Amino acid sequence: MILKNINLKAVLFDMDGVLFDSMPYHANAWHKVMKAHGLNLSREEVYLHEGRTGAGTINMVCQRQLGREATPEEVKNIYKEKSKEFNTYPQADRMPGAWELLQKVKAAGLLPMVVTGSGQTSLLNRLEENFPGMFRRELMVTAFDVKHGKPHPEPYLMALQKAGLKPEEAIVIENAPLGVESAVAAGIFTIAVNTGPLDCQVLLDAGASALFPSVQALCDGWEELINKLA
Template sequence: MHTSCQEIAWNSGPHVVIAGVAGSGKSTLGAAVARDLAAPLLDLDTLTAPLLDVLSPLLGSGHWNDSGDAAPLIRAGRYAVMRSVAEELTSVGVRSVMVAPFTRELQGGDEWAALLESVAPAPVVVVHVDGSEALLARRRADRGLDRDRHRADTPHSSPTVPHLRVDASLTTAQQLFRVRRALGLVSPPADRGGVVGRTFDAMLFDLDGTLVDSTAAVARCWAQVGDEYGFAVADIAHGMTAAESMALLLGDVEGPAAALRLGDLETRDVADVVPTPGALELFSALPASRVAIVTSGAPPVAHARLAAAGLAAPTAMVTSADVAHGKPDPEPYLLAARTLGIDPSRCLVVEDAPAGVRSARAAGCTVIGVGGTHDRADLDADLQVDTLDQLTVTLAEGGVTVSLR
C-alpha cells in the first residue's frame, strides 16, 4: 500500500466513478480500485439489488429490471441510494469508489449535476470502461446473470463529461495501472543497477507498451484471431514475433495463416493507439545516430502504430522481418546495436515485457523496465519506472545520460 493512496482515499482526494455498460467489467475494476485505495466500494447492484429482488413480486413484473412504467422510478431510487451514501461519506471526510452504468449521469444533464452536488465540494474522477459490442455481449452471455436477461437495451454512447477511457480488453491489473496513473499515483523509480547518471552511447526502444500504448489493440486483435483459429488468449507468449507465437500455438500448418491474419488486423486497428506518457518528449530528444526501435511486430504494424501515435520512425529500426529469432533471443538487440555501430554493452534498452528484457540482457545491454503491461516483479530491469515521463535525457559529446524528474 502506498502512503499517497491513503492520502487520496481518506483526505482531500476525489470520489472515483467507475462506469460502463453491463459486461464491461466495471465491477471487477471498481473492486480492484477500492482495494488499492483502501476506499469504500459503492456498487449500485450491491446497494440496491437485494432489496429490489425481494420487492419484485410487488412491482407487477417478472423482474425489477424489466418493470415497464415503474422503470424510471426504480432507476431514480437506485441512484438516490448511491448518492445518499456518497454524500454521507463525504460529510465525514471519506472518499469512495462508485460503480454503476451511470448512462444518464455521464451525458452531463441533471443527473450528472445531482451526482456532483451530492459529493460537493469533493471532486469526481470518472473512469469509463468500454469495449466492442461483441466482447460485451459475450461476457454477458458467459456470466448468465438473471438481471442481464431482463435488462433493456441501452444505447452504447461515450460520456460527454471529462473521463478516462479504459478498454475492457485489458487485464484488471493493466486497467488499475491506468487508473492509478490518472490519479497521479505512480511508484517511484527503482534504480537497482546504477543507471541514473551513467552515460550510454545509444538508447534502444521496444515499441508496443513502451513507446506506444497499443495494449488494448493487441488484446482485441489476438482475441479475434483466437476466436477464428480456436486458441485461448491466455496461452499467448507476448514479446515474441507473431509468427513464432502462432507456430507454438497452432503448428507449422495453421500458424503462418493465423500470423498473416493477425498482421492485417493489427495494421488496421490503431484508432486508440497513443504515445505512452513521456514517450514523445524522450524519444524526440535523441539524435538519429543514438536511437533505434526494436519491435517484435511486422513492419506494416510497427509503422501504422508509430503513425497513429505521432512518432517518426527512426533510421535504425529492427522488426520481425529483420531477424531469424525474435525476443527473448538476443538477435534483435544485437542487430540494432550493430546497425548503429555501437557496442551492445554501451546501449540502454527500454522495455515493458519480460521477453524483451531477457533479449536485451542476453545481448549485453543495460535495461530500463517500464510499467503498464506487466508487473514490476516480472521485469528483471536495472532501472524500473512506471512511465517514461519520470525520465529525462541529457545529450553530451560522450553520449546519452538518463536522469530522474
C-alpha cells in the same frame, strides 16, 4: 541504481507499449483470432509473450495446445487475420511521455533506435509521422529482419551490429519480460517501463536493472538517470 562501464551512445526502444499505446489492441486481436481458430491465448498472456514474432506466438500456442508446430499456411492465415483485426481498431496513440523522452535523448546527442518484434506495418509506417526525425529506417530492427524473435538476443545484437555499437554503448527501454530477457542476453543495460497489467516483479525477474511505472516517469527522471552515467 548504479550504471557502470557504460559509454552511452544510443538508446534502443521497443515499439509496442513503449512508443505506442498499442498493446491493448494487440491483446484483443490475438485473443479474438486465436479463439476463432480454436486456440487459447488470453489477453493478459499476450503481454507475457509480447516481443515474439507473430510466427513465434502462433507456434508457441500450437505446441502447447496441439503438441505440434503450426503449418506455414496456418501461420500465414492466422497472422493475416490478426493484422486485419488489429487494423480495425482506432490508431494507437503515442505513449504519454514518449515524444518528450525522445527529444531529451536527441538533445543529449544520443542515437535513438527501434527494436521491435512486431511486423505490424500500420504501426511501423507511422513512426516517422508520430516521431518525426527521430528514427532512421535502415537502423530499425523488426520482425522482418530476424530469424529468432525475443527472448532470443538476436534482435538487440542485430541493432548493435547495424549501428556499429558495443553493448556497453547502449541502453534498452522495454515494457515486456521477453524483451527484457532479450536485451539482457545481448549484454545491454535494460530499463523496464511497466505500461501493462503485469506485476512489476515479472519485469525485474526477467533481468531489468531499473524499473519505472510509466514512460512518462522515465522521461521525468531522465536527467537524473543520465547524471548517473557521467
